[in-house]
Amino acid sequence: MSSEFGKILKVSVFGQSHGTAIGVNIDGLPAGEEIDLEELQRFLDRRRPGKNKLSTARNEGDVPEILSGLLDGKTCGAPLCAVIRNSDQHSKDYAELADKPRPGHADYTAWVKWKGHADMRGGGHFSGRLTAPLCIAGGIAKQILARRGIYVGAHLRGVGGVADAPFPLTPTPELFEEVIRKPFPVLDDKAGETMQAVILSAKEYLDSVGGVVECAAIGLPAGLGDPMFDGVENRLAAALFGIPAVKGVEFGAGFGAAAVLGSSNNDSFLVKDGNIVTETNHAGGVLGGITTGMPLVLQAAFKPTPSIAKQQQTVSLSAMENTDLEIHGRHDPCIAHRAVPVVEAVTACVLLDLLLEGNHGTF
Template structure:
C-alpha cells in the first residue's frame, strides 16, 4: 500500500480508522529543529472532530504520542514517529457495510483489490481519520518553514454555491494567522455564516455538501522545482490528491485560464525594491514547474461526503444482487472546512522537502 510521499523528506502514514492507533513517520527531518508542542496541538485541534454540529460527533483528543525522533522538544536526526490513539470507535455501525459497499466510498475498490480482507470499519485506511497524522507532519513542517520566513495558510473558498472572497495578490502571514484563529476558516465572516447554514441544512436533509479550499504560501524563494515531471505542481498535486475526498487541484487561475486570453492571463514582469515580481499572479507563483518568488496559490475541490443518511442504491457482495443501503453512524455533512488545516499540512510538508533539496538537505 503506497502511503508515502517525499524525496529527501519522506512522510509515511499508517493505521486504520478503527484500529488501535494511527500515525506518521517523517524520515529526513533536519536535526536541531525545535517543535513547539503547544503550537502543534493547537494546529491539530483545528481539524479535530466532534466540536460542533458542522462535523461528525466522533470525539477524539488527537493528542500525538512521539515514539522517536524528538528529544527534549528538538528533532534529533532519527526518523520521527508519532501516533494518535483511537478511542471513540463505533465499529458496530459498519457491520452492514461489509456486504453492502457505500456509493462514493472506497469500500468496493478495497474489496476488489484485497479480496475482502481490508479493514473498512470507519473507512479503514481510506478514512479522513488518517488526515490527523498528516497534520502532525505538516504542523512540524509549518514551524520549520516559518523560522525561514515561509508561511502557509488556507481558507474555505466555497461550500456548495456559497463563496468566500479570494486571497489578495499578496497574502500576509498576519492574514493567514487571522484566518487560522477563527472557529470557521473564512476571510469574510458573513460568507462563513451562509456556508454554515448551508451545511446544517444539508445535514437536516440527510445529505451532504462539497467545497473548495484555497491555500497560499508566501516567502518562497524563486527557483524551486524543475521542468516537466518534477515540477512544484507535480509534487504538490501528487501529495494533495492523497487527502481523502479531493477530486481536483488547480494552481493560480487554474481552469479559469482556459476561458481567458494570453493578454489577460499573462503576468507582466516588474521590478520592486530590487526584486523581479509580477503585477498579477495568474500563474500561482509557478512557471515551468519552478517557483517565481510570487505567492504560491492553489485550490482543492472536495466532493460531498459520501456517507449520507438518505437511502442509496448499492449491491449485496455476497448475493450479487441489488440492495438498498441506509448508512448509520456519525458522519460529517461537509468535510471541506475541517480539511483546511490538512491542505496547509500537506502543502507545507512538500514545500519543506523542496527547500531541503534546494539546500542539499541543510538550511
C-alpha cells in the same frame, strides 16, 4: 509504498480509522529543529472532530504521542514517529457495510483489490481520520518553514456554490493568523455564515455538501522546482490527491485560464523594491514547474461526504444482487471546512521536501 510521499522528507501514514491507533513516520527532518508541541496541538485542534454541529460527533482528543525523533524538544536526526490513539469508535455501525459497499466510498475497490480482507470500519485506511497524522507532519513542517520566513495558510474558499473572498495578491502571516483564530475558517464572515447555513441544511435533509480550500505559501524563493514531470505543481498535486475526498487541484487561475485571452492571463513582470515581481499572479507563483518568488496559490476541491443517511442503491457482494443501503453512524455533512489545516499540512510537507532537496541555502 502508496501511503508515503516525499524524496528527502519522507512522510509515511499508517493505521485504520477504527484500529488501535493511527500515526505517521517522518524521515529526513533536519536535526536540531525545536518543535513546539503546544503549537502543534493547536494546529491539530483545528482539524479535530466533534467540536460543533458542522462536523461528525466522533469525539477524539487527537493528542499525538511522539515515540521517536525528538530529544529535549528538538529533532535529533532519527525518524520521527508519532501515534494518535483512537478512543471513540462505533464499529457496530459498519457491520452491514462488509457486504454492502457504500456509494462514493472505497469499500468496493478495496474489496476487489484485497479480496475482502480490507478493514473498512469507518473507512479503514481510506478514512479522513488518517488526515490527523498528516497534520502532525504538516504542523512540524510549518514550524520549520516559518523559522525561515516561509508561511503556509489556507481558508475555505467555497461551499456548495457559496464563495468566500479570495486571498489578496500578497497574503501576509497576519492574515493567515486571523483565519486561524476564527471558529469558521473564512476571510468574509458573512459568506461564512451562509456557508454554515448550507452545511446545516444539507445535514437536515440527511445529505452532504462539498467545498473548496484555497491555500497560499509566501516567502518562497524563486527557482524552486524542476520542469516537466517533477515540478512544484506535480509534487504538490500528487500529495494533495492523497487527502481523502480531494477530486480536483488547480494552481493560480487554474481552469479559469482556459476561458481568457493570453493578454489577460499573462502576468506582467516589473521591478519593485529591487526585486522582480509580477503585477498579477494568474500563474499561482509557478512557471514551468519552478517558483517565481510570488505567493504560491492553489485550490483543492472536496467532494460531498459520501456517507449520507439517505437511502441509496448498492449491491450485496455475497448474493450478487441489487439492494438498498441506509448508512448509520456519525459523519461530517461537509468535509471541506475541517480540511483547511490538512491542505496546509500537505502543502508545507511538500515545500519543505523541495527546499531540502534543492538546498537553496535555507538549511
